[in-house]
Amino acid sequence: MSTTKPPGRVERVRAKASRARRRRPLGVEAIVDVALRIVDEEGTDAVSMRRVAAEFGPASLYAHVANKEDLFRLVLDRIVGEMPLPTGSTWQEIVRNHAFDTREVMARHNDAAKLSFGTVPNGERMYQGADTMLRAMLDGGVPPQVAAWALDILALYVAADVYEGWLMGQAFQDGSGRPPREVGHEYFQGIANTFAALPRERYPTLIDNLSYMMNGDGDQRFSFGIDMLIAGFAAQVPQRKGKQR
Amino acid sequence: MSTTKPPGRVERVRAKASRARRRRPLGVEAIVDVALRIVDEEGTDAVSMRRVAAEFGPASLYAHVANKEDLFRLVLDRIVGEMPLPTGSTWQEIVRNHAFDTREVMARHNDAAKLSFGTVPNGERMYQGADTMLRAMLDGGVPPQVAAWALDILALYVAADVYEGWLMGQAFQDGSGRPPREVGHEYFQGIANTFAALPRERYPTLIDNLSYMMNGDGDQRFSFGIDMLIAGFAAQVPQRKGKQR
DNA sequence: ACCTGAACACCGTTCAAGT
């Protein structure tokens, strides 16, 4: 199940091109360009094979991509290629930075994060990133099995957070022209009210801690989650001088 | 943004029902029944408004549900209602058990887990569960803000894990009649081979730790993730006698 | 080798018209 087309695939500029019937010479890269642009502008649900095809001239995509799933895989590969390499001094800092960096890249592309569920993304950038993260953790004393699985869970968490965040953001674009910020505030206010209306005698702890439940924006919650995971990994480092927190 | 229809909504058995035109009296509950059955049998992508409607007699759903999104929300509420209450002695055990329990319930319903992204699910069961989890953590000395956000991140992780697992499982149902187990093995073998074929001089740590990367099934990875999170939360408990985990 | 139009078997949603 190799995922990427052989890189040697030449983008033959059809020497003839005589008829110059349509705007572009087609080819996988151009197709991915269009699909990614639609994702960036309107999200993955706005991408249809017909619409992508229409940007060139009606239908023929299937000569270049196997199907829609295949196209989305190529789009994801493109996005993964944008991810910066992990940087930082301690392994904790490297892991943390990279989580934030990859989150940012994903978030740039609307709900593209959901394309990464159930895939093992590949590409140079991915391998390089994994290698660097692994080495940082191993050097820091994190057991190899923990480090390896850490990569997995971090990627899953980042994807889930971005997708969730996008969906929330969508909920704030109700048809009304009102600013999403305002709608968002109202939305959370509504949730808070729903909770506050629950019978305190039945859910006392929940009610008494409502403010904590509603507290924090997406960034703070993501930051919290990453910190919890890093602390979890750190707890697996065999202690030499004791004390990690 | 209340999510559930008023529970007082009577399922009026239309006294007349004279014509007895179609199989069932319709009504939201019956509609959700059908939608959930399709989800259970074939997954969420198999659910279409037309197909759900067809089980009664063509089209009219829109008198009972606002749209497809609304229908899926009702389906999710139904599933959430199946979740057992958290049990266990220590807060760590309670959190761990409940993570596994909710994972199991979600996994019973194919890819229904993805319906939970971007929603704040409600319903008695949810509140009860949240209340119990919160109290357990607070009693265990977990700071309230950590406990509150913990609920959030745990739910997100469970949903992401189940969805990811389902997608992986899907990949193992290739058209061939071969047993998914076998296809799965082959699939991971393929991934392992892809990694193994990478230039060791460029990704030495990755290559040297391939066995760790490929190690463990879905259950082990989920278990690991939950343990990492719990350890992270535990590290936030102000130490009295020191030593947790 | 690539592109095309037409076709197949579907979608979600709306709406005037019925009972």
Add this chain to the structure above:
DNA sequence: ACCTGAACACCGTTCAAGT
């Protein structure tokens, strides 16, 4: 109050036919 058929504006994918 609920149900219906028909319609609108779409889908993903296949395939014989073209160049």
